[in-house]
Amino acid sequence: MESPEASRDSYVALLRGINVGGRNRLPMDELARLFEHAGCASVRTYIQSGNVVFAAAPSIALGARESVAATVSARMGTDIPIVLRSVGELARVVGENPFVGESQDPRALHVGFLSGRPLPERVSSLDPDRSPPDEFVVRGREIYLRLPNGMSRTRLTVSYLERVLATPATFRNWRTVVNLLKMASG
Numbered sequence: 015m016e017s018p019e020a021s022r023d024s025y026v027a028l029l030r031g032i033n034v035g036g037r038n039r040l041p042m043d044e045l046a047r048l049f050e051h052a053g054c055a056s057v058r059t060y061i062q063s064g065n066v067v068f069a070a071a072p073s074i075a076l077g078a079r080e081s082v083a084a085t086v087s088a089r090m091g092t093d094i095p096i097v098l099r100s101v102g103e104l105a106r107v108v109g110e111n112p113f114v115g116e117s118q119d120p121r122a123l124h125v126g127f128l129s130g131r132p133l134p135e136r137v138s139s140l141d142p143d144r145s146p147p148d149e150f151v152v153r154g155r156e157i158y159l160r161l162p163n164g165m166s167r168t169r170l171t172v173s174y175l176e177r178v179l180a181t182p183a184t185f186r187n188w189r190t191v192v193n194l195l196k197m198a199s200g
Contacts, residue, residue, distance in 0.1 A: 022055065022069040024101040024198040027079060028127050029064030029086065029094055030172075030184035038090050040064070048085055052078035060194055065186070068199045075100075095182040097127040101198040108195050111188070112151045113160040123188035124165060126157035126172075132179040142177050145169035157183070 027049070032040050042059035047068060049057045054068035054075070072079060075098060083096045099107070113123050136153045145168045149160040157175060161168045165185070176183050186194075 023072055023075070024056075024067065024069050025054075025075045026099050026101070026104055026194050027066040027068070027082070028097045028099070028150070028184045028186065029066075029083075030182065031092075031094060032062075032064030032086075032099070038094065040086065040089075045082075045086075049078055052081050054078050058197060060197060061190065064184075064192075065190065065194055067194060086147050095129055095184065097129055097182070097184050099127065101195070104191070104195045104198060107156050108192060110153055110156075111158050112153075113149070113158055114188075118160065119162070120175065120188045121179045122160050122164075124159040124161060124185055125188070125191050126159065126175060126183045126185045128155045128179065128183045130181040130183045130200045131155050132181055136179050140175070144174070152179075159185075 029045070030044075031038050042062060045064065046057045046059050049066055049068050050072070052069045057066060057068040059066050068075075068078075079096045079098045083094060086094045108121060111123065111125070131154055132152065140150065140152070142150075147162050148168050148169060148170050151158045157179075159170060161170070165187070172183060172185060
């Protein structure tokens with residue numbers, strides 16, 4: 015008989031809009047407790063912006079995403095989407111970033127984690143000239159961004175990308191993505 019531990023995988027939950035600009039304040043220890051109450055194990059948070067690493071069976075992970083999103087959204091009085099990725103999916107995200115290379119400044123790199131896979135016609139309707147010199151590549155449920163002037167100066171905003179792609183998203187800088195993978199793999 016397989017032990018419950020053997021069926022667990024590591025996951026990363028990414029909450030959108032937590033503790034950003036003084037809004038949607040949520041202590042990370044409270045967020046960790048919500049995931050623990052939902053049946054997740056080895057729950058850890060990373061920085062103060064809604065990044066949670068945990069272990070769970072796939073069905074528990076999906077249930078936790080839904081229950082924690084509902085609890086946090088009710089508390090905040092606004093929709094707070096949670097995007098979930100397994101450690102394997104996050105490793106693929108890190109390995110497939112088209113902008114990683116010796117000539118790229120890692121501080122300019124960001125990843126948008128999409129809740130769903132956008133339709134091809136939606137992806138092709140994104141304007142590649144919307145915000146020069148910024149660049150983007152959509153691969154599956156991620157959008158890779160190279161923003162030499164930073165996230166605060168781009169016209170490739172969260173609202174623009176969500177509207178065109180028709181799916182909720184949350185964005186992380188490259189350093190955060192890499193550190194979350196290290197945490198989830200360890």
